Amino acid sequence: MSDKINVTVLFGGQSSEHEVSRLSAQSVLENIDRERFDVNIIGITKNGEWLKFDGDIKLIGSGEWENVARKKLIEAPKSQDLTCPEAPTCKSIISLNNKDDKNNIHVVFPVLHGPNGEDGSVQGLLQLADLPYVGCNILSSAAGMDKEFSKLVFSNAGIPQAAYIKVMRSEINNSVPYIINQINEKIGWPCFVKPANAGSSVGVSKVKAPELLKDALLHAAKYDAKILIEEFIDGRELECAVLGNDNPIASVVGEILPCNEFYDYNAKYIDGKSETIIPADIEPQIMEKIRDYSVRAFKALGCSGLSRVDFFLERKTNRVILNEINTMPGFTNISMYSKLWEASGIPYSELITRLIDLAIEKYEQSTRSYERK
Numbered sequence: 001m002s003d004k005i006n007v008t009v010l011f012g013g014q015s016s017e018h019e020v021s022r023l024s025a026q027s028v029l030e031n032i033d034r035e036r037f038d039v040n041i042i043g044i045t046k047n048g049e050w051l052k053f054d055g056d057i058k059l060i061g062s063g064e065w066e067n068v069a070r071k072k073l074i075e076a077p078k079s080q081d082l083t084c085p086e087a088p089t090c091k092s093i094i095s096l097n098n099k100d101d102k103n104n105i106h107v108v109f110p111v112l113h114g115p116n117g118e119d120g121s122v123q124g125l126l127q128l129a130d131l132p133y134v135g136c137n138i139l140s141s142a143a144g145m146d147k148e149f150s151k152l153v154f155s156n157a158g159i160p161q162a163a164y165i166k167v168m169r170s171e172i173n174n175s176v177p178y179i180i181n182q183i184n185e186k187i188g189w190p191c192f193v194k195p196a197n198a199g200s201s202v203g204v205s206k207v208k209a210p211e212l213l214k215d216a217l218l219h220a221a222k223y224d225a226k227i228l229i230e231e232f233i234d235g236r237e238l239e240c241a242v243l244g245n246d247n248p249i250a251s252v253v254g255e256i257l258p259c260n261e262f263y264d265y266n267a268k269y270i271d272g273k274s275e276t277i278i279p280a281d282i283e284p285q286i287m288e289k290i291r292d293y294s295v296r297a298f299k300a301l302g303c304s305g306l307s308r309v310d311f312f313l314e315r316k317t318n319r320v321i322l323n324e325i326n327t328m329p330g331f332t333n334i335s336m337y338s339k340l341w342e343a344s345g346i347p348y349s350e351l352i353t354r355l356i357d358l359a360i361e362k363y364e365q366s367t368r369s370y371e372r373k
């Protein structure tokens with residue numbers, strides 16, 4: 001019997017970040033230490049079907065894997081089957097085909113971004129199945145995904161952020177004049193409008209004048225019923241990677257130079273002209289402040305495993321302002337998260353190993369695990 005740890009890489013999903021997840025997963029699979037880990041692959045299609053995949057991992061990034069995937073595990077309309085009271089059912093789904101793993105540890109690596117992947121839902125499923133998994137738990141994933149909740153937690157931790165107003169989708173039609181007044185009083189123009197729960201800049205707009213507000217709100221409302229209107233920060237965009245459980249460490253800080261007016265979807269994934277600078281050319285005390293805020297944000301939210309924390313460095317004032325946290329950041333070998341660790345002395349393959357070890361550590365320290373002993 002193999003004494004390797006079994007790792008199920010879960011990728012894809014129904015969020016707008018499906019494609020990004022495929023790229024992250026292919027990268028993980030190409031670089032995971034096969035001496036230590038036996039790998040099992042499950043892709044979730046855009047329709048929500050769970051498909052076991054044992055073909056060529058190079059087909060994942062492009063999406064071709066789906067045609068080759070042989071064994072259909074769960075049909076989308078039946079996904080409620082996963083919430084059955086018999087949690088072992090979920091476990092048997094995940095560990096299907098790993099016949100000799102009965103005595104081995106089985107870890108799930110949900111390489112999923114965005115709603116229904118990074119927001120606590122899949123984490124809840126894995127929790128029910130009593131499986132160790134890489135990354136944040138239900139609460140920190142959900143709170144990290146929701147930009148309003150995370151703002152409340154970070155402000156309680158004393159971390160500076162942009163001023164904002166919350167608007168619900170149901171308020172848009174009747175309240176635009178009132179919202180414009182509030183923006184005039186609290187935020188000013190231009191402002192940023194964004195869905196509270198989304199990612200990859202989908203639904204995000206820079207609004208330069210009141211007459212453009214309603215369209216921006218309706219656009220954001222396509223992605224979430226809750227919308228945030230934020231003060232525009234004229235700043236450099238800086239990012240920091242955090243790794244660990246109870247005693248997390250922060251990487252060096254990197255800078256993004258978006259090729260568009262802001263770091264929108266095209267600047268992130270399509271144009272290919274945005275640049276990253278690692279380490280960022282900033283004063284050492286600014287670097288330290290960002291690393292400190294990153295670890296504080298990670299702890300305040302109760303994160304585990306990994307997170308990338310994104311900041312603005314305001315040009316005029318040199319103020320450091322937290323923009324958002326990503327509990328499952330883009331995770332290819334050339335993503336900011338991985339590159340920040342590489343520049344901090346942890347190569348990509350080792351990063352994957354550490355994350356899996358952290359998942360096992362978190363699981364072994366969990367209440368349920370204690371109860372079992």
Ligand SMILES: Nc1ncnc2c1ncn2[C@@H]1O[C@H](COP(=O)(O)OP(=O)(O)O)[C@@H](O)[C@H]1O
Nearest residue numbers: 162192198199200201202230231232233262263
């Ligand atoms: N308040 C703001 N001021 C200036 N730029 C912003 C602001 N909020 C967002 N942006 C720009 O929009 C991008 C995407 O917004 P963000 O809140 O990070 O959403 P996402 O979770 O989709 O990445 C940021 O990287 C930045 O370029």
Ligand SMILES: [Mg+2]
Nearest residue numbers: 200201310324
């Ligand atoms: Mg962002």
